Amino acid sequence: MYFDIIYCYAFVHHIEYLDALFFEISRCLKRGGICRFLDDAYSPIWQLMKNTLIKTLQLCSHKKSGISPENLSATQKGSYRKGEIVQIVQIMQKFEFMSYLFERICFSASMGGRGIIKLFGGSDYLIRGGMPIMKGLDNWLTRESHFMRENLTRFIWEFDK
16 A cells, blocks of 8 residues: 555654654555655753653653553653754655755744643633644744754754655
8 A cells, every 4th residue: 555645743752663653654655655754853941841840740741641662752852853854854764765854843832832732721712722832832932042942842844756
């Protein structure tokens, strides 16, 4: 079976062996097909917050909803760093994927969404109402600060076959 589009959301950072993942994507994706990922990016400020300011909240959340060993490991690692992107590109080239795009987005929107979900149980009203404000804040902060651009916590990457 072949697919025109493969979309993955927030799980690739849990995969230890990316060669196996890209082999399967290559096998299942039609020639001319597209693959899109939205995942987490390494953010020094987010890692610091997880280990200090919100550690208690994070531990309570893990206790309440449970956390797998793989998720705990990915949480502690902090997702993709710049050097790992080079490795991903090399793997993608190995499987003859074309047209790569890597882009970092969101800090406030990501943190706001996570906070709303954890504190208020994912209220749609709060998420929909707060996201435009958070996205506007992200746009302003990243326009004004290299530091904030390096701390964007979402990572969009895509490629074509």
